[in-house]
Amino acid sequence: MRVHIPEGIRERSEELFLPGVPRIMANRQNTKAGISPEFYATLDVGDTRQRIAFAGVREMVTKYCGGANKALDYGCGAGRSTRFLKEMGLEEVVGVDINQEMLQKAVEKRIPGTSYLQIKSGQLPFKDCMFDLVFSGLVILEISKAREIRKILKELKRVTTDQGTVIILTCTKEGYLTDSDHFEVMLTPEQQANIKDGDPVPIRVRDTGQVFTDYYWSNEFLTSTLQEVGLTTVEVKLPTAPDQDASPRPNYAIYVSKKYAKSIW
Numbered sequence: 101m102r103v104h105i106p107e108g109i110r111e112r113s114e115e116l117f118l119p120g121v122p123r124i125m126a127n128r129q130n131t132k133a134g135i136s137p138e139f140y141a142t143l144d145v146g147d148t149r150q151r152i153a154f155a156g157v158r159e160m161v162t163k164y165c166g167g168a169n170k171a172l173d174y175g176c177g178a179g180r181s182t183r184f185l186k187e188m189g190l191e192e193v194v195g196v197d198i199n200q201e202m203l204q205k206a207v208e209k210r211i212p213g214t215s216y217l218q219i220k221s222g223q224l225p226f227k228d229c230m231f232d233l234v235f236s237g238l239v240i241l242e243i244s245k246a247r248e249i250r251k252i253l254k255e256l257k258r259v260t261t262d263q264g265t266v267i268i269l270t271c272t273k274e275g276y277l278t279d280s281d282h283f284e285v286m287l288t289p290e291q292q293a294n295i296k297d298g299d300p301v302p303i304r305v306r307d308t309g310q311v312f313t314d315y316y317w318s319n320e321f322l323t324s325t326l327q328e329v330g331l332t333t334v335e336v337k338l339p340t341a342p343d344q345d346a347s348p349r350p351n352y353a354i355y356v357s358k359k360y361a362k363s364i365w
């Protein structure tokens with residue numbers, strides 16, 4: 101299967117690109133061992149509690165990224181978020197991930213205007229200032245080390261155009277207090293009450309019984325780390341859907357940042 105690679109994106113060797121990438125082994129350290137690419141590939145932005153999150157992302161992209169053409173989807177998984185961005189009208193969306201099996205699923209469902217590339221964590225084979233929009237959805241919560249998150253955010257900033265936007269979607273503390281359609285949070289009430297940055301959050305997939313681990317990162321940690329790497333947070337959107345959701349607590353947070361902007365803080 102051939103994968104479309106947009107002009108100007110290719111910078112390093114050909115073999116970085118799927119499907120010719122098996123020589124680069126996925127870094128499995130941070131991947132969700134209990135959540136299979138097959139299962140992930142069945143999820144769409146509309147059919148889990150995450151629909152609320154992606155509705156919020158759509159709103160933020162519309163509000164802050166008018167005129168954006170090229171987007172990067174960092175931690176694209178099985179390509180759900182990449183297709184979502186493309187279907188919002190961006191010309192070209194590149195999905196990158198460390199997990200080869202996830203990428204294989206993404207390639208199987210590839211739509212025109214998207215391409216996929218396997219990377220090592222926090223290392224992007226792109227020139228500076230290449231993407232108008234850099235999105236990373238539900239990825240930070242898979243990373244156990246603060247320094248790794250800092251490294252990734254720095255790299256995301258580097259590849260963003262000067263007028264571009266970085267949008268990070270992640271789970272809030274409230275998100276780890278409630279179970280959702282597919283997932284059950286396995287923290288005791290005491291652990292939930294005392295949760296702090298970097299704490300592991302074991303989660304069970306209802307259908308399969310498999311357990312994987314998220315890592316909790318607070319709003320304070322994320323906003324200060326964005327600031328540290330030179331990204332200014334212009335909005336933190338906490339989407340809820342009171343009409344669809346019986347408990348309208350913000351389970352997700354969307355951080356919208358710019359390279360050079362006046363901070364809201």
Ligand SMILES: C[S@@+](CC[C@H](N)C(=O)[O-])C[C@H]1O[C@@H](n2cnc3c(N)ncnc32)[C@H](O)[C@@H]1O
Binds near residue numbers: 130131181196197243
């Ligand atoms: C929960 S999935 C989300 C996938 C996609 N963004 C979506 O919303 O459908 C998280 C993805 O992040 C990837 N990931 C985890 N750690 C990563 C890292 N350090 N760098 C890049 N991708 C990473 C995983 O391999 C996985 O595919």
